[in-house]
Amino acid sequence: MRPLEGVPATGPVRIFLDDERPAPAGWTLAKYGGDLLRIVDRIPERISEISFDQNLIPGDPKGREIADYLWSEIAAGEISMPNLKRVGFHTDDPSASSDMASDLRMRMADPGFPQVETVIGMPVPDETVEDIQSRDRMRRETIPARISVMDAAHLDGADRQAVVRTLTDRSSKGPTDATPVAGPSGRER
Numbered sequence: 001m002r003p004l005e006g007v008p009a010t011g012p013v014r015i016f017l018d019d020e021r022p023a024p025a026g027w028t029l030a031k032y033g034g035d036l037l038r039i040v041d042r043i044p045e046r047i048s049e050i051s052f053d054q055n056l057i058p059g060d061p062k063g064r065e066i067a068d069y070l071w072s073e074i075a076a077g078e079i080s081m082p083n084l085k086r087v088g089f090h091t092d093d094p095s096a097s098s099d100m101a102s103d104l105r106m107r108m109a110d111p112g113f114p115q116v117e118t119v120i121g122m123p124v125p126d127e128t129v130e131d132i133q134s135r136d137r138m139r140r141e142t143i144p145a146r147i148s149v150m151d152a153a154h155l156d157g158a159d160r161q162a163v164v165r166t167l168t169d170r171s172s173k174g175p176t177d178a179t180p181v182a183g184p185s186g187r188e189r
Contacts, residue, residue: 004039012048012083015039016123017066018090019057025125032057033066040070044081051123052100054091063091064100071107074114081114088119097121 006028007013016023017036023029027049030036033056040047050070052063061069067087073079087104089097097120107113 004042007039007043011046013039013043013046014049014051014123015047016051016090017056017063018051018053019060021053024123027051027123027125033061033063036066037070040079040081044079045083047081048083049086049088049123050084051088051090051119054089054093054096054100063089064096064103067100068103071104071113075107075110075112084114084116086117086119088121088123090120090122094120 006023008028014027015030015036016027017030017033019031028039030039036050052067054063056063070079074081089100091097091100101118101120104116104118108115
């Protein structure tokens with residue numbers, strides 16, 4: 001039997017059903033409903049998360065139809081995904097996301113149906129320990145800006161120019177990278 005394309009050889013599998021967007025880091029892309037169902041059919045015990053897009057390639061079933069089929073198969077006992085913990089809906093159509101999540105929650109009212117967390121929005125990519133430590137280190141090392149456009153409104157002359165320069169620099173650097181500016185009293189703002 002041929003290995004499934006893009007699916008890790010071991011460990012949990014997270015499936016991202018989308019015909020346009022690339023899968024986030026740590027997720028397996030399924031461009032078509034058939035791709036998702038093929039993975040489910042071959043390794044149902046390894047699937048931990050699925051995220052559905054609604055509008056797929058014309059001619060392919062909608063994400064909601066694929067989800068409904070999958071939930072029907074689970075309810076009938078044809079498919080068992082014992083490690084499925086989270087199901088997300090990341091479509092650009094907010095009403096479709098809400099409807100798909102409601103459909104799944106209604107299914108979960110049946111005591112025999114697996115209980116999963118439902119999420120609306122794009123899945124978060126995997127982060128390594130190094131990513132988290134780096135982000136945390138950056139937060140500790142940045143100096144939060146203590147000025148705003150409202151602060152600048154009541155200043156005159158050189159102080160106002162310094163604030164405008166800082167705000168201009170802030171927009172090019174990012175919201176927390178600006179250097180505090182001394183106001184008319186000499187205190188940092």
